[in-house]
Amino acid sequence: WTVDCGIVTVEKSDPIRFPRQQGPHAHVVAGSAAYGPDATNDLLRGGDSCTSCDVQQDKSAYWTNQLYVAPSEALGSDEAGILSRGGVPVPTKDGNAHIVYYKLITKDGERSNNDLGAWEPIVVFPPDMKMFVSESMILEKQKTATNVFDAVLTYKCLGYGDQVDTLGFPSDPALCSQGMRAQLTMPSCWNGQSSTTEDASSHVAYPTGSWAGSPCPASHPIRLPTLFYEVLYDMSSIGMYTNKGWVLQYPLNVRSESGDPLFHADFLNGWDQTFLQQALNECGVTPCPLIQKAFSACVKNTEENIDDPASPAKPPSAPAKCVKPRRTSKKWDLVFSDEFDGETLDTSKWSFDLGDGCQYNICAWGNDEFQYYTNSSRNVYVRDGVLRIHSRLETGENLEELRNFCRSMCVEHFGKPESFDQAKIDACAYRCDFQEISSARITTRDSFSFAPKSGVDEYKLIKVEVKLRTTSGNGLWPAAWALPTESKYGVWAASGEIDVYESANDQSLAHGTIHYGGQWPSNTYSTSTTRSSAGVWHRALVYWDVCSMRWRLDGRQFGSAKSGSLEDGGWYSTPAEGYSTSPNAPFDGTNPFHLVLNQAVGGRFTGSMPYPAVTATLMDTPDATFEIAYVRVYGMK
Numbered sequence: 001w002t003v004d005c006g007i008v009t010v011e012k013s014d015p016i017r018f019p020r021q022q023g024p025h026a027h028v029v030a031g032s033a034a035y036g037p038d039a040t041n042d043l044l045r046g047g048d049s050c051t052s053c054d055v056q057q058d059k060s061a062y063w064t065n066q067l068y069v070a071p072s073e074a075l076g077s078d079e080a081g082i083l084s085r086g087g088v089p090v091p092t093k094d095g096n097a098h099i100v101y102y103k104l105i106t107k108d109g110e111r112s113n114n115d116l117g118a119w120e121p122i123v124v125f126p127p128d129m130k131m132f133v134s135e136s137m138i139l140e141k142q143k144t145a146t147n148v149f150d151a152v153l154t155y156k157c158l159g160y161g162d163q164v165d166t167l168g169f170p171s172d173p174a175l176c177s178q179g180m181r182a183q184l185t186m187p188s189c190w191n192g193q194s195s196t197t198e199d200a201s202s203h204v205a206y207p208t209g210s211w212a213g214s215p216c217p218a219s220h221p222i223r224l225p226t227l228f229y230e231v232l233y234d235m236s237s238i239g240m241y242t243n244k245g246w247v248l249q250y251p252l253n254v255r256s257e258s259g260d261p262l263f264h265a266d267f268l269n270g271w272d273q274t275f276l277q278q279a280l281n282e283c284g285v286t287p288c289p290l291i292q293k294a295f296s297a298c299v300k301n302t303e304e305n306i307d308d309p310a311s312p313a314k315p316p317s318a319p320a321k322c323v324k325p326r327r328t329s330k331k332w333d334l335v336f337s338d339e340f341d342g343e344t345l346d347t348s349k350w351s352f353d354l355g356d357g358c359q360y361n362i363c364a365w366g367n368d369e370f371q372y373y374t375n376s377s378r379n380v381y382v383r384d385g386v387l388r389i390h391s392r393l394e395t396g397e398n399l400e401e402l403r404n405f406c407r408s409m410c411v412e413h414f415g416k417p418e419s420f421d422q423a424k425i426d427a428c429a430y431r432c433d434f435q436e437i438s439s440a441r442i443t444t445r446d447s448f449s450f451a452p453k454s455g456v457d458e459y460k461l462i463k464v465e466v467k468l469r470t471t472s473g474n475g476l477w478p479a480a481w482a483l484p485t486e487s488k489y490g491v492w493a494a495s496g497e498i499d500v501y502e503s504a505n506d507q508s509l510a511h512g513t514i515h516y517g518g519q520w521p522s523n524t525y526s527t528s529t530t531r532s533s534a535g536v537w538h539r540a541l542v543y544w545d546v547c548s549m550r551w552r553l554d555g556r557q558f559g560s561a562k563s564g565s566l567e568d569g570g571w572y573s574t575p576a577e578g579y580s581t582s583p584n585a586p587f588d589g590t591n592p593f594h595l596v597l598n599q600a601v602g603g604r605f606t607g608s609m610p611y612p613a614v615t616a617t618l619m620d621t622p623d624a625t626f627e628i629a630y631v632r633v634y635g636m637k
Helices: 041-045 079-084 135-142 273-282 396-414 422-432 611-620
Strands: 002-005 007-014 018-031 061-065 068-070 098-103 130-133 153-158 179-185 226-233 247-249 265-268 333-338 380-383 386-390 437-439 441-443 461-469 476-484 497-502 509-517 523-531 538-545 548-553 556-562 593-601 625-636
Touching (some): 018 079, 018 098, 061 226, 068 079, 079 422, 396 422, 437 611, 461 476, 461 497, 497 538, 497 548, 509 556, 593 625
Antiparallel strands (some): 002 098, 018 061, 068 247, 098 226, 130 265, 153 179, 333 625, 441 593, 476 497, 476 593, 538 548, 548 556
């Protein structure tokens, strides 16, 4: 059977080898949200802990090294050395990025549930089993493999070529459109004496021959379930780095004699032992009815609860039915507008979001985007009564100007006396050497925010209207949207996001969306889509009261959303610990929003368009602009 898991946390702790302290490098962790430096087997099984895996009886923790893309000169460095040279963590794919196969393999092959009694017995893990599989342990086993199918560690490029298992990384990982999968078989033989050892490894061993059907060594005679890890990495943003000669690497770059990359892996048993024994008794290689899968959005809570640090996050409860406040007028009042009728951008209304997002710990703006945002008049300007946001592939003197601007932002972001961090400045400056795509993002965060209210003399209905025109091109992602001015219910997306209009690539579809729920990655969204087109002016509108939203494009309604709960399909907020909540959150009117206009380049919304396709667009489409004729916000009391 399989256990499909989301990533529950990425952190430096390692409770097996570095208990009660910070480890030397980050791990990608799936399974129990009780994972941490103090995690024990019993803590994982604790009644209050959740699991990111879809078999709820399994609260084990599974983890592997964080993978990076970094300059080749960082090879052999520890994690700090990789980061100091500008290295970037490679994200895992959304969804179940970590899948664990429970294979019932004996000396005679994989056991069939058609004949359970005739095979070598397989026993459950000891309740407090800890397992660390080191690079050296994997290396020794790799030496005995006669072919790639016998290897215990392989990689697979998905979405390109033959998609076969290989011992090394793909030659061009940017072409793996569906991701790169790391695949590791864990040891399945146990000495029967201890659930761990000082090195957390020597109590387990690999079979003497092929892992797929060989006897256990005499020193480790007891057969355990064979764990087969699959970790799926997102390769969509790799191209912008590999095109510059950067390479995939794990910290310390431990490799086989033939140069194949190795990593280590860990397992901390958190199973319901009775259920696991039943599964071993009843399941085989065919789908097992006993294993009932249920999606889990469990993530580790990293927010500190001052009153009770151990208290778990509470799920949202369905609020009472939302009652729309009665409006006392049918007249729209214009409360904000910009007709862009001057010669330059009105900076009393608009300010700039600059950089690549790394200053907020969301490099590539959290969406694997390629652009670097500037305040240059080449990227944002007003002409003939129209605001133009221009995305560019810079060359020559303009390229050097972009990189110098990037370096100045490194000092601005990380060089303030109260938060000076030379390592971050150096890493940031190193990334600047590879920036070549510029664009712009402007916001009213410092000047104007809006939300519907319920008071007698307040605006109970808000209307946002944007007249806009887009340019067709692979990787172009123009958007008119709104973010909360204060994170009242927690960071994105617990406090919400409202997308008035966004489109991508050929611009043939327009989307109206809200993001809500919990903090990433426990967030969710509701979206509506309609036909659109590039090169044509459109009027995009959203209407918002405390109970509902409606989207219109060119006079026709194409979407709606409502306040509610997870169960009834409405919006809701699961606030982080230390944050308040209220009925109808996060769009309840007590949480004001500000406007954002931008054009991103690349990113997940574009289908993770490869970097070469994006740069080709910018070369072939020198006027890749997002045009806005006006932005207006109205209120009705």
